[in-house]
Amino acid sequence: MRKSIAIDMDGVIADEETQLLTWYERHYGLKIHPHELIGRTEYDVVPELGAYDKFSATPGYFRTTPVMPGAVEAVKKLSEDFDIYIVSAAMQYPLSLSQKLEWLGEHFPFISWRNIIFCGDKSIIGTDYMIDDHIKNLDNFKGKTVMFNAFHNVNHHHHQRVNNWDEVLELMKKEI
Amino acid sequence: MRKSIAIDMDGVIADEETQLLTWYERHYGLKIHPHELIGRTEYDVVPELGAYDKFSATPGYFRTTPVMPGAVEAVKKLSEDFDIYIVSAAMQYPLSLSQKLEWLGEHFPFISWRNIIFCGDKSIIGTDYMIDDHIKNLDNFKGKTVMFNAFHNVNHHHHQRVNNWDEVLELMKKEI
Numbered sequence: 341m342r343k344s345i346a347i348d349m350d351g352v353i354a355d356e357e358t359q360l361l362t363w364y365e366r367h368y369g370l371k372i373h374p375h376e377l378i379g380r381t382e383y384d385v386v387p388e389l390g391a392y393d394k395f396s397a398t399p400g401y402f403r404t405t406p407v408m409p410g411a412v413e414a415v416k417k418l419s420e421d422f423d424i425y426i427v428s429a430a431m432q433y434p435l436s437l438s439q440k441l442e443w444l445g446e447h448f449p450f451i452s453w454r455n456i457i458f459c460g461d462k463s464i465i466g467t468d469y470m471i472d473d474h475i476k477n478l479d480n481f482k483g484k485t486v487m488f489n490a491f492h493n494v495n496h497h498h499h500q501r502v503n504n505w506d507e508v509l510e511l512m513k514k515e516i
Numbered sequence: 517m518r519k520s521i522a523i524d525m526d527g528v529i530a531d532e533e534t535q536l537l538t539w540y541e542r543h544y545g546l547k548i549h550p551h552e553l554i555g556r557t558e559y560d561v562v563p564e565l566g567a568y569d570k571f572s573a574t575p576g577y578f579r580t581t582p583v584m585p586g587a588v589e590a591v592k593k594l595s596e597d598f599d600i601y602i603v604s605a606a607m608q609y610p611l612s613l614s615q616k617l618e619w620l621g622e623h624f625p626f627i628s629w630r631n632i633i634f635c636g637d638k639s640i641i642g643t644d645y646m647i648d649d650h651i652k653n654l655d656n657f658k659g660k661t662v663m664f665n666a667f668h669n670v671n672h673h674h675h676q677r678v679n680n681w682d683e684v685l686e687l688m689k690k691e692i
Binding site for chain 2: 344346425431432434437438441452453454455456457458459460461464465466467482
């Protein structure tokens with residue numbers, strides 16, 4: 341029986357870091373170097389309180405996020421051997437729902453609507469694997485976890501870390 | 517540990533049957549009696565091909581669906597003893613996403629965004645129970661199933677049937 345993988349959007353197939361840095365510069369004139377993000381969360385990257393919430397509530401923020409390098413090819417490759425589900429905690433930002441669906445339609449047209457899940461809490465997701473960048477999602481998951489490297493998770497070491505999509509493919513090859 | 521229940525929207529907490537009959541009359545001038553629906557699906561209720569797809573693609577169809585009698589009180593009562601997740605196969609109708617979220621906000625404001633899931637295929641939902649009217653969702657579910665009576669499921673008898681929300685409460689009392 342084919343095993344199933346829940347794959348997160350922001351920070352995993354969507355390059356949230358690049359989008360954040362682009363929007364900080366555009367909206368606050370702040371040129372932040374990626375290394376300045378290390379160990380911080382989306383919420384405390386810049387001194388402006390609520391910047392991330394403001395971006396999330398701005399039409400287009402999620403729609404224009406760049407694709408994570410290598411994600412399209414890797415997800416396509418994985419779907420040969422696994423059932424792939426895109427699972428995004430989109431419910432916190434109602435405005436993101438249609439943007440995220442459109443974004444997936446543009447960049448991942450091979451993912452069926454049957455395999456897309458927008459949720460809040462991910463603890464009820466019952467796939468065999470979860471690839472996610474957020475500890476809160478991975479910690480409550482019952483299957484095997486894969487932590488996609490992100491600025492906010494560098495100090496956590498209790499999940500299998502992968503640094504890019506090549507490493508995901510390498511790791512999942514052993515799980516087929 | 518509290519057990520979890522996935523509760524469907526259309527046909528379970530949202531009175532899809534009443535909404536369908538109202539829209540058939542409004543759009544086609546067809547006055548259909550509920551007993552004429554028995555044993556049919558949403559897709560073959562009236563001779564007009566694609567009527568349900570047309571309604572689903574019309575702004576307001578999902579937003580104006582009446583609440584299933586007794587649903588609000590029963591879900592509130594259940595949430596005292598169970599973790600409640602609203603799980604809707606909304607992804608097939610992209611236009612329904614924001615409508616369904618608004619509908620829940622109006623009628624079920626006590627349900628947190630953390631506990632709302634919009635998906636396609638429900639087979640990856642890992643709750644302990646699922647209350648749903650569709651066989652395709654119940655058949656692929658790994659936990660205990662509860663089939664909410666609906667015109668399209670009257671000929672299926674392999675899931676525990678409940679006819680209304682009072683019967684759900686009666687049944688779930690034994691599962692606490």
